[in-house]
Amino acid sequence: MIEQPRIEEFQKDWDRYTSGLMSENEANLFKACWGLHVTRDGGWILKFRFPGGQMSPEQAEGLAGFLRKWVAEARARITPRQNIQVFDFAAEKLPLAMADLASFGLSTWRHPGAGMSTSSLCEKGAYCENSKLDPRPLLNALETWLGEHGKGYPAKFKVAFSACGNDCAYAGGHDVGLVATENEKGEKGYQVMGGGRLGEEPRPAFLLKAFVSETAAGPFLGSIVEAAKKLAKGNARARLGYILEEIGVEAFLAEAAKFKVTDFPKVEATAPKYSDPSEDGIPMTTGEEYRKFLDTNVFTQKDGEHLVAVVRVPFGWVTAAQWEVLAKVSRDFSNGELRLTQSQNIMIPMIHESNLQWVHYDLNQFGLGLAGAGYISDLSCCPGPKACDNAQDISAHEALAQFFALGDLGLDPGELAGAIKVSSCPNKCGNPELGSLALIGASWGEGAMKETGYKILMGGGKNPAGMRIGREVGACRAVRLGSVLRSLMERFKEEKHGDENFHQFCQRVSEGDPSPAQMWLQVYTDETGIGEPHMELVDGGA
Numbered sequence: 071m072i073e074q075p076r077i078e079e080f081q082k083d084w085d086r087y088t089s090g091l092m093s094e095n096e097a098n099l100f101k102a103c104w105g106l107h108v109t110r111d112g113g114w115i116l117k118f119r120f121p122g123g124q125m126s127p128e129q130a131e132g133l134a135g136f137l138r139k140w141v142a143e144a145r146a147r148i149t150p151r152q153n154i155q156v157f158d159f160a161a162e163k164l165p166l167a168m169a170d171l172a173s174f175g176l177s178t179w180r181h182p183g184a185g186m187s188t189s190s191l192c193e194k195g196a197y198c199e200n201s202k203l204d205p206r207p208l209l210n211a212l213e214t215w216l217g218e219h220g221k222g223y224p225a226k227f228k229v230a231f232s233a234c235g236n237d238c239a240y241a242g243g244h245d246v247g248l249v250a251t252e253n254e255k256g257e258k259g260y261q262v263m264g265g266g267r268l269g270e271e272p273r274p275a276f277l278l279k280a281f282v283s284e285t286a287a288g289p290f291l292g293s294i295v296e297a298a299k300k301l302a303k304g305n306a307r308a309r310l311g312y313i314l315e316e317i318g319v320e321a322f323l324a325e326a327a328k329f330k331v332t333d334f335p336k337v338e339a340t341a342p343k344y345s346d347p348s349e350d351g352i353p354m355t356t357g358e359e360y361r362k363f364l365d366t367n368v369f370t371q372k373d374g375e376h377l378v379a380v381v382r383v384p385f386g387w388v389t390a391a392q393w394e395v396l397a398k399v400s401r402d403f404s405n406g407e408l409r410l411t412q413s414q415n416i417m418i419p420m421i422h423e424s425n426l427q428w429v430h431y432d433l434n435q436f437g438l439g440l441a442g443a444g445y446i447s448d449l450s451c452c453p454g455p456k457a458c459d460n461a462q463d464i465s466a467h468e469a470l471a472q473f474f475a476l477g478d479l480g481l482d483p484g485e486l487a488g489a490i491k492v493s494s495c496p497n498k499c500g501n502p503e504l505g506s507l508a509l510i511g512a513s514w515g516e517g518a519m520k521e522t523g524y525k526i527l528m529g530g531g532k533n534p535a536g537m538r539i540g541r542e543v544g545a546c547r548a549v550r551l552g553s554v555l556r557s558l559m560e561r562f563k564e565e566k567h568g569d570e571n572f573h574q575f576c577q578r579v580s581e582g583d584p585s586p587a588q589m590w591l592q593v594y595t596d597e598t599g600i601g602e603p604h605m606e607l608v609d610g611g612a
Contacts, residue, residue: 076179077169080104084165102185104168105178110459114159116167116178121213122191122206122231123152123410123417127397130408132174134393140167146393148386150450150500151228152190152410185226185306189213192232192239193411197371197378197419202250203258203284204339205231211288211335219292223299225309229291239412240504242275242537243268245310246294251281259283264294264319265311269498272539273311276319284337292331297322362441363430366483377421379429380443385451386414395436403429413489414450415443445483446507446572451492452500461494462511462522470555481563488573489531496525503540504530506576507558512545514598523547523598526554528587529580531573541580544591545598554594561590 083100086092092100101107105117118133133154137144140156140163147155159167171177180186189209196204209231220227230239232249241247241263248260259282266275282290294310301317302308314322367380381396388396396416400408405420421429433439442448449470452458470490491505502508508527515521523546530540546554565586566575579586 077172080168081165084168088161103180105180106164109157110461112161113157114161114164116156116159117149117180118146118154118156118176118178119180119188120153120410121188122195122209123412124191124206124210125408125410127400127406127408128175130393130397130400132176134390134397136167136171136174136176137390137393140170144390145387148383148388148410148414148416150412150414150452151188152412153188154410186216186220186223187226187228189229189231190239190244190412191230192234192237193409193413193417194238194369194371194378195233195409197417198233198236198238199370199372200236201233201372202235202252203233205233205248205250207337207339208248208260208284208287208291211337212291214335215288215292215333216295219295223295224302224304224306225312227295227298227310236532237537238532240268240501240537242266243272243501243504244275246291247275248287248291253281257283260287262287262290262294264322265309265314267309267311268501268503268539270496272503274537275311276314278319278323288334288337289331290326292334293326293329296329296331297326301325359434359439359441360427360430362483363439364426366441366445367443368426371419376419377423377426378417378419379421379426379433380411381416381418381433381438382440382443382448383415383438384440385449388416389436392436392438395432395438399429399432402432412450413444413448415448442483442486444489445486446488446490447486449490449492450500450505452494452498452502458494458499460497462496462513484569485566485571487571488576491530502530503527504537505540506531506573508540509551521547521598524551526591527580529577531577538577541585543580543585543587544595546591546594547597550594550597554591557590558587 087097087100105119107115107117109115133146137146137156140159142158147157149155168178180188189212191205191209192198195201195206212229226245228244229246230241230244230248232239232241232247234250237249239247241249243266245264245266247263247266249263250258251261252258261277262279262282263275264278265273267273278294279290298310298313301313301322367382369378371378396408400406400418403421403425404418407419409417409419411417418429430439470492488506490507491500491502492509493500493502494511496510496512498510502510506528508530509524510527511522512525513520513522525542526544526546527540528543530538532538562572562575567578570578
């Protein structure tokens with residue numbers, strides 16, 4: 071929630087911004103700190119912060135009320151960094167809407183560093199059967215500490231937490247990444263990595279500490295931030311990876327050791343809340359829909375007694391009415407927790423088995439009972455394709471939606487495991503390079519000859535060696551995207567090995583020089599006139 075003094079501060083800064091009295095750097099910092107972005111058509115986007123994707127039923131209801139009052143389409147969008155975006159604000163509405171946020175229990179205020187992003191968390195977190203510990207207490211303490219100590223940090227700074235060695239948060243691709251682990255004594259703590267990045271110039275992280283105890287992790291994180299802030303010297307491009315490459319890990323850790331962080335908030339675990347079995351009867355459900363939902367969207371959490379349901383949200387768009395039913399389901403059948411995921415879905419934990427059909431029944435009434443979470447029809451994309459100034463093409467979203475509306479493609483659900491990610495420009499927001507199949511907006515030619523389309527990457531995600539950046543295997547014109555998708559799926563059905571799923575298939579056929587995928591797509595690449603696609607593979611991570 072934003073306090074009244076900060077709202078007054080926003081109004082003063084807004085007046086200075088709209089009067090043209092801010093320098094470019096001041097204006098950029100103002101927008102970053104308040105979660106604001108100007109769209110290509112002059113409208114505004116509000117970005118609501120939900121560290122680690124943690125959302126309460128009250129916040130979901132508050133968001134619904136805010137959307138109904140202030141947003142014409144009354145819908146909001148989950149981003150791959152587990153936050154919320156609201157589009158199409160007119161400038162004249164913005165100060166009034168910002169002043170109204172507190173009444174809905176919402177906040178756009180972020181850390182006052184120019185590039186301090188909200189910390190992200192692996193999707194299953196402590197509910198995962200493989201989890202070593204619950205990273206949320208440390209994540210929340212870090213967010214609180216950065217609210218003061220993030221000031222003055224000039225460059226982008228992204229932190230990710232994973233609850234086990236599978237590293238589903240891709241900690242190895244962040245400025246700082248923490249992966250829960252145990253040492254030889256059985257003590258719980260974190261492996262800490264630094265300097266990783268994704269996007270245009272991907273770089274695997276450096277190992278900073280193989281093990282830091284749970285109690286020492288907070289002050290160690292604080293010392294990393296303070297040392298990086300000092301060594302960045304105000305350079306907006308001096309991300310932690312740049313600093314580590316310049317001076318080396320050993321020298322950086324020696325600098326960090328000079329900072330004795332004594333004011334980091336105490337990290338305390340909270341006792342889990344449990345849901346009770348419903349005393350109502352079993353609702354009427356459509357058997358086949360529920361069976362598919364059960365097969366693809368539900369898993370047993372670590373305690374072995376409760377279930378987690380993943381609500382599939384196409385492209386992350388959720389309406390006000392849907393936020394309200396999510397709040398109701400979370401209260402009635404869960405422990406009052408909702409989790410926004412990096413796949414732009416919503417996770418509801420702590421569901422008693424006897425309540426699961428009620429959960430699906432209520433969700434299904436509002437279009438949220440879709441099966442296929444974590445499968446290739448569960449599409450994700452960059453945060454703002456319709457608003458980004460750099461977006462080259464946005465037709466992929468409609469083409470993909472139409473393609474997967476055709477059904478299960480004649481394959482079993484297990485064969486369709488994998489991720490398809492889309493980014494509308496080469497900045498690769500939303501980390502498409504981690505998709506089994508990735509489409510990245512591009513353009514070729516000039517003036518009247520300019521044409522838009524997509525670079526095609528395959529094989530990203532995780533493999534036994536860790537994080538894997540997808541390989542560029544071809545390109546296509548936007549009008550040919552449907553043909554490319556059909557061709558790739560036919561190849562998959564004809565040439566997959568045994569019980570190989572789509573993700574494993576994409577990793578296999580993207581290897582080699584030339585790779586099988588590159589040869590299959592050569593005809594589409596030739597049509598773009600861009601020549602040979604750039605080939606690169608980067609492995610790393612935990």
